[in-house]
Each structure stands twice: as C-alpha cells, then as structure tokens.
Amino acid sequence: MKNITNFEDLLVEKYGKKGSPKRDKFDADSLAFRLGEMLKEARKNAKITQEQLAERTGTKKSYISRIEKGQSDIQISTYYKLIEIGLGKHLNISIG
Numbered sequence: 001m002k003n004i005t006n007f008e009d010l011l012v013e014k015y016g017k018k019g020s021p022k023r024d025k026f027d028a029d030s031l032a033f034r035l036g037e038m039l040k041e042a043r044k045n046a047k048i049t050q051e052q053l054a055e056r057t058g059t060k061k062s063y064i065s066r067i068e069k070g071q072s073d074i075q076i077s078t079y080y081k082l083i084e085i086g087l088g089k090h091l092n093i094s095i096g
Contacts, residue, residue, distance in 0.1 A: 033070035039082060040068040046087045057086040 004010050015023040043053055043064075050064040059082075066072040067082075076093070083091040 036068045036070040
C-alpha cells in the first residue's frame with residue numbers, strides 16, 4: 001500500500017476512484033450493509049422479531065433477514081415502511 005493516509009485513499013487503492021464499476025459496487029454493497037445493520041438495531045431495540053416486523057409490514061421474514069444481512073437492494077419506500085410502520089420510528093434522510 002502506497003501513501004495511504006486516510007480511508008478514502010484506502011478505498012481508491014483497493015476499489016478505484018468513485019465512478020468506476022468496482023468502486024460503485026463496493027459503495028452499493030456498503031450502503032446495503034449499513035441499512036441492514038441500522039434496521040436490525042432498531043428492530044432489536046423495539047424488542048420485536050423479524051417475523052413480527054414482517055407481519056406488521058406485509059413482507060416475509062426471509063426478506064427482513066436478507067435486508068439485515070445486507071443482501072437486498074432495498075427501495076427507500078420499503079425502508080420507510082419498515083421503519084415508520086413496522087417499528088413506529090421516524091426515518092430521516094439527508095443529502096450532504
């Protein structure tokens with residue numbers, strides 16, 4: 001590794017610059033993982049199971065599981081439904 005001074009340098013070294021196919025895939029996978037972890041943490045804090053969340057939102061337990069594992073490309077509208085309806089939480093999205 002050459003002259004790695006921050007996380008972005010590491011990402012460029014390993015996956016390429018933003019906009020490259022390999023980096024775009026990494027960024028998408030990373031986002032899916034983070035959204036899944038946030039959902040799992042919120043669900044556990046609400047003390048409900050994946051099955052209960054699925055029932056509340058008209059989805060399947062297997063789908064909730066895939067989201068929590070970062071294995072599903074989720075739409076914002078679906079994530080909103082899981083957070084707002086399923087968990088009774090407020091979803092805030094910002095662009096920076």
